[in-house]
Amino acid sequence: MGKKIAIYFFAILVFLFSAGPLLLTFIGGIVPEKVLLSVPPRWFSMKPTLSYYEYIFTGKVPEAYEDRGAARAMVSEEARFIPRAMLTSATIALAVMGVNIVFGSMAAYAFARIRFRAKAPTFMGIIMCRLVPASALVVPFYLIVQSLGLLNTKIALILVHSLLTLPFTVLILTMFFRKIPIEIEESAIVDGAKPLQVFRKITLPLSAASMVATGLFAFMLSYSEFMYSLVLGGSQRTRTLPIVMTSLIYNPDMIWGMIMSGVFLTLIPSLILAIIVWKFVVENIVLGAMKY
C-alpha cells in the first residue's frame, strides 16, 4: 500500500514539474493582458479570452486593442506566421526523423555486428563532430551550404539537422543492437541468412521501440533548433517555429498573452507525436520483451 502511495506521489510530482510551466502557458494564452501580469496575480478577475488565438489564425485584432489610444496597429504581426512556421518545422523535423531512423540504424548495425578494420576511428570520427560547439562551425557550414546552392531551402536544414542528430542516434542504436541476445542472430546465420536479412527480419523488429525513441529524439532536436535555422534560412519558405517565436518574444510590440498562446500552439504537434509514438513504443516494448 505504501508503495502505491509513493508511486502516485512521485507521479504527481513529475507531472507538476513537467507540465506546470506548460499549464502556465495555457493560462497565459487565455487570461486578458490587463490582469495577466498583475502583482499579485488576479488572473480570474476577468473573463478568459480567445482573442489571441483568433488573431493568430485570422488576423482579427483583439478587441481590447481597439480601445482609445496609442499606435493602434501595434500588435505583433509576427504572431500571424506561427501556423505556417509550425508546419515548416514539423515537415523538416519529420524528414530528419526519417533520415535518422533509416541511415542511423544502418550505420549502427555495422558498428554493432560487423567486424571491420578502422572501426574505432570511424566511430570516434562520427561522434567527434558533436564535440565542437556549433557556433564555431557556423561559417564553414554556411559556406558549404551556399556552395551547394542550398541556402534558404528546407533541404539544407534537413541536412544540417540530420548531421547534428546522427552521431547520437548511431551511438544509442549501436548500444541497443548489441543488447539483442546473440543467439537469435546466430541461429539465423546458421540457417543461411545474410547480414541484410538478419538486420531486416531480426534486429529491426526487436529494437523497434528504441529506434522510434531515437527517431523521436531527432524530431525534437530538429523541431527546436534555432541557430542553423536562423543563418541558413531567412524567408517565409524556410521560417521555422523557433525563429518566429524569438522574433515574437523580443518584438517591442510584444504582448505577453500572444506569446503564451503561440507557445501553447507549438506544443500541439509534439503532443500528438508523443501520444502516437508512445502507443507504438509501448506495444513494441511488450512484444519485444516477450520475444526474448
Next chain:
Amino acid sequence: MATRDMSRYPIEWLFPVLIMVIVFTVYPFGYALWNSFFQILLILPVKPFVGFQNYVDVVSSIYFREALFNTLVFTIITAPIIVIIALGVARLLLTKFVGRSIVRAVVLLPWAMPGAVSGIIWVWIFHSRWGVLNALLLKLGIISSYIPWLDHPILAKFSVMVAHIWTQIPFASVLLMAALSIINKEIYEAAEVDGAGPARRLFSITLPQIKGMMIIALIYESIMGLTSYDLTYSMTGGGPGGATTLVSYYVWAESFKMLQFGRGAALGVIVALLTLALILLIMRAVPGEITVKE
C-alpha cells in the same frame, strides 16, 4: 558476439552517415582549426599568422575565467542530476498506475521547446518581482517577501540550472526507459526468489544492466551543458554582473560581435578539447560497453 569475419569495410551500411559526416565535419573542423592560428579582424584586410597567440589571448581575456567556471559548474551539476532524475522518471513510467499515459505524454513536452521559448516561460516563473513562483510561495505562506531568484548571483545560477534540467529530462528519460525495458525480467524474478530487496536489485541488477545507456546519457548531457546558450541568456542575459555568463556565448560573440574570427575559432577549439576531456573522464571513470574494441 556475432561478427562477420570480414575485414572489408562495410561501406554500404555506413555510406550515407559517413559522407555527411566527412563533408560537414572534417572540412569545418579543419577550417576552424586553421583560422584559429591567424589574426582575422574583419575590418582589416590582412590576416597575419599568429601561431597560438589567439589561444593565449582568449584564455587570458577578462571574461574567460568566470565564463569557464560558470560553464563547468553548470555542466558538472546538471548532467548527473538529470541522469538520476531521469532514471527515477523512467522507472516510474514503466510502472502501471492510473493516468500513466497522460504523464508519459506530458513528460516529453519540454523537449520540443526551443531554448529561447523555455527561457521566457521560466523567467515568468522565477522573476524576482512579477514571477509566478514568488506569488505562489507568498500565497502559501512559505515566504514573507519575494525571493530575488534572478537578481542574486547564486540564485540566478540555481534558477538557470533548474530550467535547463527541465528541458533535458525528457530525452534522458526516454533513453533510460528504452534501456530499462530491455532488461530480462527473469533476472529480477530470480533475485526476488533469492530474497534481494529493492535497493539490492537496483544496485546489483538494474544499474549494471543499463550502465552503458547511463553513460551515453551522461555524455550527451555534458555536451549539452558545455554548449548551452539559448536558455540561459534568454533568462538572465548573462546574469547579474556576469554570474551566468557561459563560454558558448563568447564562441559566438568573438566572431560575430567582436569580429575577431581567429579568436572565435580558437575558443571553439578549446571548448572542443574540453568536451573531449570531459567525455574521456566519464568513460574512464565507468568502464563501459561502448568502447568499440574488437
Next chain:
Amino acid sequence: MTKPRWYLLFALLFLPALAFGGGQGGGAAPGGPVTLEFVVWSYNIATVQDNIAQFEKAHPDINVNLTDYPWTQYHDTMVLRLKGKTQTDVMYNGEDWLPEFAAAGWVASLEDYFPDVKKYKDKTASYALADMTYNGKLYGLSYYADLITFQYNKKILNANGMAAPKTWDEVLSESLKLKAGGMKNPFCYEYEASLPNFYSAFASQVYGRGGSLFDDDLTAVLNDPNGEAFKHLQWLQDARVKHDILAFESHETKVNVAMNTGQHVFTVMYNYMLAAMNKPPQAHAGEFDMTTMPGKAGACLGFAKFYCMTQQAAEKEAQRNAAWTFIEAFGGGDYKVAKRWAVEDGLGFAALPLFDDPDVQAAFATWIDVDKFKAQAKLARNDVNPEWKGMWSEFFRPLMAKAFVGGATVKEVMDQGAAKWNEYKKLLGK
C-alpha cells in the same frame, strides 16, 4: 502490417518532405525586371510586404525579394551573410554598424553614385544625418530614427506629489521618497550586457548631464574622474548598491511588463517603448510620459536606422539604379513610408517635415507629449561611432555591468574601457 513494412513507411514519410524541401527560389530573371534582394529585421513584416507591393505596382520593372532575420540576431547574421557574399542589394543598417560594414567594404555610399541624395540632407535631423554618414559621405536614407529618453509614470509620480525630475539628484531624492512610501525599486533599468543599447542608454544619460565619453579627436575621456561619464556611472552604482532604487530587467519588453505592474516609476529606454507602455489593454496604459533627460544640458542620444545599398549592388548599373529608386521611395520622396511607421507603430523619424505633419502629431499625441518630444529631439546628439565602436562596446559593456552591481570600482572599469578604446584607436584609427 508485417514487421519490415513499417520501416519502409518511415522512409516514405520523409521522401515527400525532401521533395517539398528542395528547389531554390531566386536567381536572376533572364533580362527584363531587375530583382532586388532586400534584407530587413523581423519587425512588422506584413507592413513591409505591403509597402513593397505598393512599390512594385508603381515600378513594374523592379521585383523585390524580402528576407528577414530576428532583430536580436540581425547584425551577426548579416556579418555572416555579407562575409559569405550572398546576393544582397538593399538592407537595413544601423548607426553602430555602418563604419564596420563600410570599412569591411560591404556597403556603398549613395552620395558617390547618386549625388542627388544630397538634397535630403537639410531635411534630416542632425543626429540621424551624422549616423548615416561615414567618411563625409551619406550612405543611406532613414527607415526610422529615434531617441533614448527618460520615461516615467506620470500618474503615480503626480499622485505622490512630485513632478518630473530635472537633475539626477532629483531622480535620487524622488526615488528615495517613493521608496519610503513603499515602492521597493522606483527605477526600472534595462540591464543586459549583451545588448548594444545597454551602452547607448548610458551615453544618453551622460549627454543629459552635458558630458561626453570621447573628445573631438576620438580620444577616450570617459575615465576622467571629474567628467560626467565617470560621475554618472558612480551615480548608477550608488543607486543600485547604496540606495537600492534600481530594479533590473534584461530586455525592454520586460521593462514594459514591469512598468505595467505599477511597481516602478522611472526608466530610460528607446522612445518608441513609450508607445508600447501606453498601449491599451495593459494595466497602466496611458499613464506614462517622457520628460527631458535629467541633467544640466537636457540632451539625449538620437540615432537612425536606415536603408543602405551594398557594394555588391553598386557594382552593377541596373542593380544600383533599382536600389536607388527603392531607397528613395522608402526613405525619401514625400516620406510616406516613414509617416506610415510613425502613425501606425509609433516609430520615430528623421525627416524634419514630419514633425509638423498633422497626422503624425495627432497619432503621437495619443501616447506622448508632442511638444516635449520635439524639444527633446532638437537637443539630441548622435553617438560617436568609429569602426571599432561595436567591438569596443562588446568589451566595455560587461565591465559596466560589473560596476553596476559593485563587482568592480568605477575607476577600474573606466580605466580599462579607456585603455581598450585608445588601443583600438591606435590599431585602426586614421
